[in-house]
Amino acid sequence: MADNKIYWSGLEELDRTPEFEQLESQEFPAERPVDEFLADDRLQRANTGRRDFLKFMGFSVTAATLAACETPVVKSIPYTNKPEEITPGVANYYASTYYDGHDYVDVLVKTREGRPIFVKSNTETGYGRVNARVNASVLGLYDSARLQAPQLNGEATDWTTLDGAVQKGLSGAGRKVLLTGTVMSPSHSRAIAALAEATGVEHVQCDSISYGAIVEAAEKDFGRRVFPSYDFANAKTVVSLNADFLGTWGDTVWYTTEWAKTRRPEDGAMSVLHAFESGMSLTGSNADRRTRVKPSQQGNVAAALLNEINGQGHVAGLDEAILAGVKAAAADLKAAGANGLVVAGDNDVATQCIVNAINVALGALGTTVNINEKAALHQGDDAAFATLVEDMKAGRVSALIVDGTNPSYHAVDAAAFNAGLDKVAFSVSTALFADETASRCTAIAPNHHWLEAWNDLQIDPERIDIAQPTIQPLYDTRHATESLLAWAGQTVDAYTFLRRTHNAAYSAEAMYTDQDWNTGVHNGFLAVATPEKVAAAYSGSALAGALAAVKGRKGGGFELDLYRKVTMGDGQQAGNPMLQETPDPITKTTWDNYVTMARADMEAMGLNTYIAEKDPASVVKVTVNGTSIELPAFPQPGQLPGTVGIALGYGRGAGNEAIGKAAYQVGEGGDHLADAEGNLVPIGKNAFGLAGSVEDLPAFSAYDVTVQATGETHPLACTQLHHTIMGRDSVVKETTLDGYLAEADAKRGDASWNRVIGLNVHDDINGDGEINALDKKAAGEFDLWHEHAVDGVGHRWGMAIDLTSCIGCSACVTACHIENNVPVVGKDEVRRHRDMHWMRIDRYYASDWSKERGAEEGLGVISTYAKMEEPGANPQTVHMPMMCQHCNHAPCETVCPVAATTHSNEGVNQMTYNRCIGTRYCANNCPFKVRRFNWFHYPGYDKFQNLNPAQDAIQRMVLNPDVVVRSRGVMEKCSLCVQRTQGAKLEAKKAGTPLEDGSAITACAEACPTNAITFGDLNDTSSEVRATYDNNRTYHALEEIGVQPNVAYLTKVRNTPNA
């Protein structure tokens, strides 16, 4: 039965309301048809369409979101008047001259946006190349410890008050003395003369490192009080008697460059270098024959040499080994004749007189030794200084002006000088820092940094070198010349005064119109009339006395040689963290001073001879004439048993002077260490006090010292723990000159000293009918990889490093450090083997043992390897610069999970810091171990607050804006100065010319004083690096692993006779 139920969905339906009926009839209501909607012209009037509305909406939301995030505000202020020559992002170079009392170099200063950031050689003047000390000196400009205003009685003052005080001080009775280092500036000398005339001030020159004996010997023998100029480029045989001319001695930068010119095996001949020394110096490490001699025997070695050459000398107190060395040296000297050269480093008049006699006997006068007419370098007068100290102590000196020298630190008897200084009524210093001397003076009139000042300097009689400011003075400082003139009562600015030195008619109106001057400033020097050369006549009268003086010399239990390190020099840059962190080229130790000792002596005394992270050095006490010094002992291969060496230049700021944060020891947390009295602890100890004086001349050696173990230990931070090459011929290849010449025409890969490395295969390669260890296939024939298409396509950057020329001076290390903003990490991190150097110099000593010798003597392989880890007693040394080899088949590139390190189409292995996640897999897989990991946030972490330039508000101005400062947790390494190659490419592109060879050059290649590093485009068939690559001495390190580097080495050739 049907049930007629009515279903309704709402009361409206039930009631059938009109609204419902209307709706029911329109199933699809179209109250506003689309056409009608679109036809509404009000829509057209609205200027926001639907899509625009959505766009605006999206934009507003994004903008609101972004605005909510806090972004760091970086304010950049535009130039009000933009200097014509400054374009932001483009570097300017200015010619200048560096002189610090020892090193004298013509330089180019790179500035960016008005900030000097890099110092490189001005190769166009032909005078010297920068070394590590010079190119690191740019950091000193930004040292926040520099004096920011003149000081009077320890308080900041203004210049007028200061000048008043000085003039009052100079008006007193008694001696008034101006104490300087060697003044090489004609203008400064003129100012000194003006001051002397106005106030009666006497001028005394005193060098931190005295060369008084050489000057005095020259006076005795030649009648001229000058430091001779040595022409190493003319020398065929050089004999160095403890003169580290490649590292620290004399006019080092010039000697190094010139000497290197004589060391090219491709020329068919090389000069030969004999070294006689007790400890291992940089020169000794590069010597073809090195003979170990005690300091007390140096004079007799000279006498024996003379005896060999012309029979005038004598043979006394020398053993067989030394005599053999003397005979060999004499034979080479005789062969070289007038092209022989003997230099002696001892500050001992007798030795220097004998050396003069040898050079004269060789006929070297005028070829390799020139006795200048005019004094230039090293004019310090130690006798005058001694008299001054006596007078000061006796109260006879009423006023003392100390200008550019720091005797409270480097005087042999600093205590006497200080006692005297306390008695001087008025004293003023022109130091940049309140250093040891300045902080004891009544007033300080801070000088400009050399990069802030005009200067003229003259080392060559034919030339005046100009130093020009590259930045406005950072602080309220004043040119020392101007200060002297002010005290002389002349109100003239240093620049005008300097111009008038060279052109008396100079006026301010003619400032820019003197073309000679403008050219001179541009080029870095002014040529002056060549003075007539008058040959020096040798008298020889002092020889007999000298021979007698040296004959009876005898040493005691231990003998001491005080040397200088290539990095620290005389210590004036002790506050420079980059120099402190640059490893000593010989010991590879950073941030410290130590006593170098022979291993045998150390073992006899029970001292630790293995120094590493957890193995601190044993501290010894060295006593000289009652003065003692306690320093860690360092086992130095090549050190003669019975001798010890201590570097000068350490222990700066022992009285808490403000000479820079990095000059003091920091603890593991990064805070400065303090001693019991709360004083900061200097790095190392000051050894000047041990020098002793002989007739007022500092001796820098002592013949009878005692060395005692103290039982204490001190950690040392060495960058290299292992010192021998372990017979790994594929890392370092070397030969002798004779060996080289015998196969000079061999094809690359054929000569016995550069044979292609073969790998064993299961194939009868040599065709002797059996498969054995003799079946080898050349390493280059194995390849698993696709070639990178870099050969002949575009640029392919490459580098060649000549191990023959490399002397290990480390100029490249500091240049790279500064150019690439490489972090300074401090002693504690270096001790943990975490130095960050992109460029390092591996130093290997030869061992007396080899696998062959082990086999001959029936020693097992384990014992042989253990013996091979020990350097020989007087080892030969190899310096091998090592940086990223930019392998074409780079092991690092394949293992990175995120492709942060890749190969460029120009053959460069690139590191993308932004992409790096820090697995360190690449570093592990690098056969050369050149990759460096950012273990901490170096620019911000407290541990580095007192040493990393990036953490100092002022010092960070030295950072290169072209190179990013890396953050924590990323890998970094040598980029072959990609910022420079890119820059050069851009320049070439703008000029519309092909890239010229030499226009792109890496910082290391540019800094190398011996041209050991060649860089360029391997695809440019005319480039220098291409030619070097094709040299038959060229090889790739670790060729057998097939990584195909773009960096090549040239076999080292020593000029030693075949044994």
Next chain:
Amino acid sequence: MQQEAAIREPLILGNKSYKDITDDVVGPIQGAAPLGWKVMITISSMVAFYGVGCILYLIGTGIGVWGLNKTVGWAWDITNFVWWVGIGHAGTLISAVLLLFRQKWRMAINRSAEAMTIFAVIMAAVFPGIHMGRIWVSYWVLPLPNQFGSLWVNFNSPLLWDVFAISTYFSVSLVFWYIGLIPDFATIRDRMTKPLQKKIYSILSFGWSGRAKNWTRFEEVSLVLAGIATPLVFSVHSIVSMDFATSVIPGWHTTIFPPYFVSGAVFSGFAMVQTLLLIMRKAMHLENYIHTKHVEYMNIVIIVTGSIVGVAYLTELFISWYSGVEYESYAFINRFSGPYSMSYWAMMTCNVISPQLFWIKKIRRSLVATFILSIVVNIGMWFERYVIILTSLHRDYVPSSWSEFNATSIDVGVFIGTLGIFFTLFLLFARFFPVLALNELKTILKSSGEEQKRLQADAKSNTNA
């Protein structure tokens, strides 16, 4: 029902009924926590917190808090990683491979072994993460589409394969383990009386009803997962070994590594299972389920894999000499005679010599000896990785860069910390999870139970009589 020879040693001792098994496994979960458990979890969680503190300090400060340096870029971090991954091998091997081979004895140990695997892999995964200089961008190792342009991961890098291998292994192991747990969780759920616990276990058991259909699917899924997991057992450590094998560093660059690493992993994994189970059977009174026979079986695996590892060590030495490559031969001479030779000889003693003691039946069946040797083996396996990583790195090609490695307190702290986290997790597992696969065990009670064996023997003697 499957029959088994009466002379085979029984796998379940005592006269157990199904209910006894349930009681033995679920009882401890229902009861209050014993004092010993509380003491242990307090200690291990304190160690875990210390470890977490060390890790946070590491992440906050930089990798420099470890003792690594410019030459030795990996040391304890990757040693610990490989060690933990190795330990994480036994569980899946036991549950997957032994399942496929129908080894019934696995049922007593597979649950805990798998839990151990999961926790060990978690610990292993910590290290590749925290060893990165910038852990905050660690997701870049995943091939994710990104807005950085066309940036992609580097498929050449073994480290990337590692990421895939470990994550796959972890996921499969976790699923496999969890599938096995479902019926057991259901059993617990059914016995729980407190509502909250009942709720939790009922969620964990995924609505298991115990119907035949459930069981069929369970068995099918187990078999499929076993099939997937079995190749993973071999692939994971092979790939981990390629981190080293594909490099150019002498001592790493070795084609023998994949099989050598896999057997080493099984070796250490079984040793860790022994260590954990010997404690657990005592603490949780599971002597009837895990007993001498199980221990003996595992010891046999240890002898076999230990011997393979020993052969691998000797092969490496031989090849280093036979290759005629100077660097290769020095790397191995340095291993056994250089500054870290102590580690090498520790490795040799612990891994090659000590497991040979298991040839002696008395030792093989001695629980005390097994416990001691299992710890010795794991110490040895830690040293093996340390030796491979450190001695190869610290003296490789260029002697100027030869270095040493000195562990810092943070190196030690992080390692100890992961042990703490591992044991904390394992203790939590032992307290709240069914430590034996109780439902699976019930399937063998009638074939391999002691009572059954007795009945079989009786029946036999009756027929004989």
